[in-house]
Amino acid sequence: MNPEKPHNSKMTILLSVNAAAILVAGILVASAIWFNGGLEFRAVDERSDIVNDQAGEMALLESASGSDAKIPDTANDIGNLDYISTSSHEFDSSSVAAGELWNESAITIYATPDIDICVGGGLTDLGSMYWQTSNTDVISGFYDSARTWLGYDNNTCRYPVVNGAGTTTITAGTYDGKRKDSITVTVVMPPVEQWKHEVLTLVNKIRVKNKLEQLAWGTTCESAADTRATETITLYAHVRPDGSGWDTACPAPNAGGVSGENLAIGNAAVSPVSVVALWMGSESHRANILNPDYTNLAVGFVYEPDTTYRTYWSQFFSTY
Numbered sequence: 001m002n003p004e005k006p007h008n009s010k011m012t013i014l015l016s017v018n019a020a021a022i023l024v025a026g027i028l029v030a031s032a033i034w035f036n037g038g039l040e041f042r043a044v045d046e047r048s049d050i051v052n053d054q055a056g057e058m059a060l061l062e063s064a065s066g067s068d069a070k071i072p073d074t075a076n077d078i079g080n081l082d083y084i085s086t087s088s089h090e091f092d093s094s095s096v097a098a099g100e101l102w103n104e105s106a107i108t109i110y111a112t113p114d115i116d117i118c119v120g121g122g123l124t125d126l127g128s129m130y131w132q133t134s135n136t137d138v139i140s141g142f143y144d145s146a147r148t149w150l151g152y153d154n155n156t157c158r159y160p161v162v163n164g165a166g167t168t169t170i171t172a173g174t175y176d177g178k179r180k181d182s183i184t185v186t187v188v189m190p191p192v193e194q195w196k197h198e199v200l201t202l203v204n205k206i207r208v209k210n211k212l213e214q215l216a217w218g219t220t221c222e223s224a225a226d227t228r229a230t231e232t233i234t235l236y237a238h239v240r241p242d243g244s245g246w247d248t249a250c251p252a253p254n255a256g257g258v259s260g261e262n263l264a265i266g267n268a269a270v271s272p273v274s275v276v277a278l279w280m281g282s283e284s285h286r287a288n289i290l291n292p293d294y295t296n297l298a299v300g301f302v303y304e305p306d307t308t309y310r311t312y313w314s315q316f317f318s319t320y
Contacts, residue, residue, distance in 0.1 A: 096121030101172055101181035108186045111162050112270035112311055116146045117170060118157035128175050131158050135168035138187050165189055196299040198272035203289055203297060210290055218298030221316040224250030228314040229300030232263055233307050253320050260288045262315040275313050288317055295319050
């Protein structure tokens with residue numbers, strides 16, 4: 001608590017890291033999942049403000065055996081089935097020609113990346129497959145598993161390792177030789193400002209569904225939200241790098257006020273839909289989103305591909 005803050009102020013601090021939607025308050029859930037390159041995911045208690053582990057670029061919810069928490073079905077929890085994220089592609093679900101894997105010849109994805117690369121046409125029983133890329137400066141390879149907690153199928157999808165913007169050709173096939181196909185993938189940078197406002201749109205859809213007032217864009221704390229997202233690159237905590245509290249980025253006015261913070265980083269938070277689903281899957285983060293006291297929401301988002309976690313989000317709720 002900031003000693004200069006009036007007594008009638010209150011704050012809520014909430015933290016999520018990668019798949020923090022799986023966390024249960026007061027319980028440490030720790031497990032390691034290994035992919036090519038030995039990437040490790042470790043979930044920590046949401047009240048732990050320091051992330052000591054090299055969190056893997058992938059995080060499977062099923063790794064937290066015994067946890068009763070989950071990332072919810074995004075569309076159902078948001079309550080708007082016709083909402084479509086800025087994700088620039090949905091794979092064609094019509095039948096695929098014999099011997100092929102895709103109906104498409106080219107797709108565009110964001111560099112975060114915001115979707116898994118999936119074969120089309122509802123193909124099943126493909127067995128083991130190989131995945132190759134022609135330009136490793138754009139996509140250097142694929143993880144062995146898809147992001148199943150977002151609805152992707154391990155048997156037909158792969159999560160790409162994106163290194164930068166540009167174009168590459170993906171070739172995939174089955175080891176039995178029955179199917180082989182190529183698709184051109186163009187990687188573009190995420191639209192930062194658009195995505196920040198999409199988070200507000202999604203939050204308001206959730207609040208309307210729950211019979212709560214919609215939040216206005218938090219102009220007063222807009223720069224603070226951007227600052228806090230940037231600061232999580234250095235220190236992922238509800239303490240700022242200089243040791244002060246997170247709320248000092250946008251302190252309440254002398255008349256008092258209510259404020260709260262949600263954070264998220266990593267590959268479970270690579271688009272507006274996925275980061276909101278992540279927060280909604282955590283009871284305490286969800287409480288911030290559904291807090292009837294708040295009137296404003298500012299969102300910060302930073303994409304830094306040369307850093308460990310690459311995507312960094314903040315929500316700064318307030319009544320001022």
